[in-house]
Amino acid sequence: MALIAGSYERFIWGFSLKTLTSSSASASSSETLALAPLFSYPAHAGPIRCAAAAARAGLAASGGSDDTVRLYDLPAAADLGPLLDPAAPVSALAIHSLGPVPRNLLAASDDGLLHLYDAGEGFPLLASLRVFPRHREPADALAVHPTGRVALAVGRSGGLAMLNLLRGRRSFSCRLEHPATAIAYAEDGAGGDRFVMAAEEKVTVHDSEDARIIHEIDCGKRVLAFAPAKKGILYTGGEERGITAWDLSSGKVTSRIEDAHSTRVKGIVVFDDKNDGSELCNLIASASSDGIIRIWDARMIAKEKTTPLAEANTKARLTCLAGSSLNSKESRNEADVELNC
Template identity: 80%
Template sequence: LPPLPSPPSPMALVAGSYERFIWGFSLKALAASSDEAQALAPLFSYPAHAGPIRCVAAAPRAGLAASGGADDSIRLYDLRAAADLGPLLDPSAAVSALAFHSIGPVPRNLLAASDDGLLHLYDADGFALLTSLRVFPRGREAADALAVHPSGRVALAVGRAGGLSMVNLLRGRRSFTCRLERPASAVAYAQDAAGGDRFVMAAEEKVTVHDSEDARIIHEMRCDKRVLALAPSKVFIHICCGSW
């Protein structure tokens, strides 16, 4: 007999707010043949930080999430147990961007950028601080978005003043930096349909796709409104636009 189809796996949605609350929701993935509407089910709600939450990141297969706040701290969450695991207090300024790097279901590293221009690199096993480094030559330029290459060897950071920096995560140092025409608000790694290595950046209403080897622009798209977030998949790039 053929194996029974596995039930749709649950998904988690994590959101932070200026009112210092973080919310977790579960959503059961729809079967391909199902037309039934699904509602988000609340998992947890915490007044997590002493100030506005600036950023969140998740390692969904490991059931972990993190939030960074204006109170100079990072908090960790167990999504399966709906539990607050406590804070990381290493940053000395507001946390502006977070990113996990995972291999399979196991998170290897957590990256955290702060408003004093530092990038903090943590080992996800115990969340010990491995190193802190300056992301941009202009010492206190903060990174507003981070992207970790699937290999875990390098990461990209885009800065508030228009910087683009590549960080060698194996050696813990900055390996490349340049100035952009306009400050980018989002960056993400992606692959094209043929498996080519790309990264995507958003600056205001423009989205550009770059070759990862030489950063040349392969494709450019313009949206009607400012791009707020990017979510690449194997073939598509999902873009969230809005206005302030």
């Protein structure tokens, strides 16, 4: 598993999650997790505003205020270089994968354009469209449906649009009562197709067929990050500094990590792929604006005192977090490190 985090200081941070096994003559062997650095360097000429990763392929991207999208191969810890098409600061990114194969990369910019790329060799540009032509507002968040056929975008001034990715055009748009800052597709506990949006301290759960509101969740303080998980759970974080798990079927809290970070939570990644039955599929990563990235066990969140399984301090003002399970034999073999002590 790997994470990528961006910062105000232009640095991009890459980490892989490794299992450390310690053993000695006087004690039985034990395993711990650690975030091992993959890379860190000033990838952009300005603050990094967004990041995205393919769930299992190890492809990641970052977007900055320098009008640039940069690509990364996480298993190889390699910078694949920039895309040249955005001509304005990049406001949102999304990557769609079909199984372990990345299919499309979406990049929105402050000039109101959305660029759709083929995520194959060379990343050719398939289409560029203006998401909100009447208001010319940029999209601040993107979500691609698991089928890869459509995507949702929320605009900075309160727009909501559905995009037909097969035809490269906008199919629907409307105005929201309050501008949303995050959007994602999810499933409820019964497998119902849903999407969720965050606006200030509220998260709304919608039916994907007709966009009707099923639940409105009051998180108390401004929501800055969320991530849907299996079994109809949504994890949220933000100004309250904790991480809360919500049941999308009932709209109620199922568990919470109080004071998960000392400052606001800026990113959440859920590793919920089956991954051959590995316990790593129960992990959650969170990043805070104080530079700390922490790994949590989802099964332990309901307990009173939850401690992180691993953490890393970037000493930077983090702005975004994305992750990949790196579901390949090579990646899993590299994750096993034995320390004799």
